[in-house]
Amino acid sequence: MQITFWGVRGSYPVPGAATVRYGGQTSCVEARSAGGDCLIVDAGTGMRALGNKLVREANAPMHHHVLLSHVHWDHIQGLPFFSPAYVPGTKISVYALLTAADELHQVIGGITRHEFFPMPLEAVPAQFEFHQVEPGVDFTLGAFHITPIALNHPFGSVGYRIDCDGSSWAYVSDTAPFTEVLHKQHFLSGVEQLSDDDRVALAAMREALVRRLAGVDTVVYDTHFLPDEYARFPHYGHSTPDQALEICAEAKVRRLVLYHHAPSHGDEQMDRIAADYLGKGAAVGIDVLTSFEGMTLPIGDEGTLI
Amino acid sequence: MRIRFWGVRGSFAMSGRDFLRYGGNTTSVELVTAAGERLLIDLGTGATELAKTLMGGEFGKGQGQLPILLSHTHLDHIQGLPFFTPFFIKGNQIRILGANPISGLSLEATLQNQLAPHYSPLNGLENLAAGVSIETIQPGAALEVPGFEIETGAVPHGSMWTTAYRITADGKTVAYLSDVEYPSYEDPLEVALSLARGADLLIHDAMHADHDYELRRGWGHSPAAAGVVVAERAGAKKLALFHHSPDATDDMIDEVVARTTARTAVPVFAAAEGSYLDV
Numbered sequence A: 001m002q003i004t005f006w007g008v009r010g011s012y013p014v015p016g017a018a019t020v021r022y023g024g025q026t027s028c029v030e031a032r033s034a035g036g037d038c039l040i041v042d043a044g045t046g047m048r049a050l051g052n053k054l055v056r057e058a059n060a061p062m063h064h065h066v067l068l069s070h071v072h073w074d075h076i077q078g079l080p081f082f083s084p085a086y087v088p089g090t091k092i093s094v095y096a097l098l099t100a101a102d103e104l105h106q107v108i109g110g111i112t113r114h115e116f117f118p119m120p121l122e123a124v125p126a127q128f129e130f131h132q133v134e135p136g137v138d139f140t141l142g143a144f145h146i147t148p149i150a151l152n153h154p155f156g157s158v159g160y161r162i163d164c165d166g167s168s169w170a171y172v173s174d175t176a177p178f179t180e181v182l183h184k185q186h187f188l189s190g191v192e193q194l195s196d197d198d199r200v201a202l203a204a205m206r207e208a209l210v211r212r213l214a215g216v217d218t219v220v221y222d223t224h225f226l227p228d229e230y231a232r233f234p235h236y237g238h239s240t241p242d243q244a245l246e247i248c249a250e251a252k253v254r255r256l257v258l259y260h261h262a263p264s265h266g267d268e269q270m271d272r273i274a275a276d277y278l279g280k281g282a283a284v285g286i287d288v289l290t291s292f293e294g295m296t297l298p299i300g301d302e303g304t305l306i
Numbered sequence B: 001m002r003i004r005f006w007g008v009r010g011s012f013a014m015s016g017r018d019f020l021r022y023g024g025n026t027t028s029v030e031l032v033t034a035a036g037e038r039l040l041i042d043l044g045t046g047a048t049e050l051a052k053t054l055m056g057g058e059f060g061k062g063q064g065q066l067p068i069l070l071s072h073t074h075l076d077h078i079q080g081l082p083f084f085t086p087f088f089i090k091g092n093q094i095r096i097l098g099a100n101p102i103s104g105l106s107l108e109a110t111l112q113n114q115l116a117p118h119y120s121p122l123n124g125l126e127n128l129a130a131g132v133s134i135e136t137i138q139p140g141a142a143l144e145v146p147g148f149e150i151e152t153g154a155v156p157h158g159s160m161w162t163t164a165y166r167i168t169a170d171g172k173t174v175a176y177l178s179d180v181e182y183p184s185y186e187d188p189l190e191v192a193l194s195l196a197r198g199a200d201l202l203i204h205d206a207m208h209a210d211h212d213y214e215l216r217r218g219w220g221h222s223p224a225a226a227g228v229v230v231a232e233r234a235g236a237k238k239l240a241l242f243h244h245s246p247d248a249t250d251d252m253i254d255e256v257v258a259r260t261t262a263r264t265a266v267p268v269f270a271a272a273e274g275s276y277l278d279v
């Protein structure tokens, strides 16, 4: 299995000279099994370039599976620009958490409503299909075995552990740490006082995450913030590389990939973050990589970066 | 009047080496009068760059005032809204002016949808700390914005309409006609000509290179040649090609400019992110 990063940025796309090397497009990762099965995780703006590649492939898949962590704009905005959606005969299955009363097709179809986009989802040639995922309830798609994991993010999000070809990786984005804030279904203008129940819920979420990640080869984690930024915005629903390392060390994973980079972190700052956390990871026995757009990573057997 | 392009890309923000000279951010244009009054048109991702500059001044202290005109609510024109930091500072007064979409939803309901809890942690306009007013305009009517005289008109854009603007300040006039496709580009609609009449600068949708247009007719955007016809017939003094296709690399845009320049006596340039112009 290998994974390729098509978008590594959080919040919104950031064009310009400062993002040429790490990339400016938002969340989207492609996984490929040894046998060629394809799985897409998140549909941020990176999905446009992925789609353009997929339609040019010799044996382009006609059925795409897209796992969504949640439906914030930076994780779905690429979907209307995904070229395979405009190829007749294509089927696109979308898997997502149901966080509110609305049906998934309404929520996801809502991004292409008339006011926002020239063509509604119902009018595109591809056939769309929506599946609800539930944390802890695993399922299989081709060569991939998938376990959704509840995360701590405004209005909810899910991570995925993905097992395939005798190895595994996990996608843990977006999430806050499991300490100061429990994200629920309402807007937070700052940190709220935690109740005892909240503390119990946070501890349970953290415990389940560590348990699901146990022994995973590679974990892609939301490390949007540096510690000083997190201190100012603990209620925004994102983590630091330090918090990711703590979880990964407990779960004894081999490799952590920093992901969902803040829009303000330009290439030079990203170089410093990459170097700093390579060292901090080594100190606890974890190989830390910093994702960049276009990076392909073999999962499992020690391979070289392509 | 000074005009600054913060986002010039259409449809989709493009990052990477091929888009560095003209820029990859989606549409946002700032106008500032000699007396310092400011007006913004459209809230694409380019607005997030402007926000950084604004926050260094009175907007960072909650003393900023900004009217924003929207051409329409397609995502590339409002994508920057949830990340436009002046919205998060109490005391700033921001007006968003635009027409109701023809779907029957109001402008306000549309922007609320953009910030719905599914899509954005902001969970609604009411959570923006600044004073924000959403003002529905009737295309065709004149607008009152301190320092600027504004005329408006509806122009066709695929299955919907966008609002085009004619803005006059300091005795100079800028026409903004983005996201428009005329039934025939050789024969632009009168509403476009009258908004652009004698303008010192015409900013026009040029999403398609002329040779690509036939394949994309009916998609709601113009070939570069459309802006030329409008500029010539309306007697505009300068033409800025705008709303570049996400597929157009810097070199391709250079080529469009060269071809367009060769066919008209009107001075033509392609709008580039970060650049400004005194009219």
Ligand SMILES: [Zn+2]
Residues within 6 Å of the ligand: A010, A011, A027, A072, A074, A075, A174, A260
């Ligand atoms: Zn995100």
Ligand SMILES: [Zn+2]
Residues within 6 Å of the ligand: A070, A072, A153, A174, A237
């Ligand atoms: Zn999010």
Ligand SMILES: [Zn+2]
Residues within 6 Å of the ligand: B010, B011, B074, B076, B077, B179, B243
């Ligand atoms: Zn547009």
